[in-house]
Amino acid sequence: MAVDIYRPEQWHDFFVMVGGGAAALTGLVFVALSLNLESIAKDATHRYRANGISALIPSVSWYT
Numbered sequence: 006m007a008v009d010i011y012r013p014e015q016w017h018d019f020f021v022m023v024g025g026g027a028a029a030l031t032g033l034v035f036v037a038l039s040l041n042l043e044s045i046a047k048d049a050t051h052r053y054r055a056n057g058i059s060a061l062i063p064s065v066s067w068y069t
Contacts, residue, residue: 031062 038045038055045051 034058034062 038058041051045055
């Protein structure tokens with residue numbers, strides 16, 4: 006007797022929650038970068054981190 010363990014309909018709400026959380030955090034990164042733009046532009050370390058985060062955001066939105 007084979008039992009089907011994976012039932013996608015039971016995971017739907019979880020995936021919706023994870024996708025919504027990822028979208029909200031991505032939006033907060035954009036807000037944080039835009040509010041601190043002057044201080045980010047002045048410091049090279051912050052500028053490099055902002056560039057790295059900006060490069061990773063499309064990959065987060067692609068996988069969610």
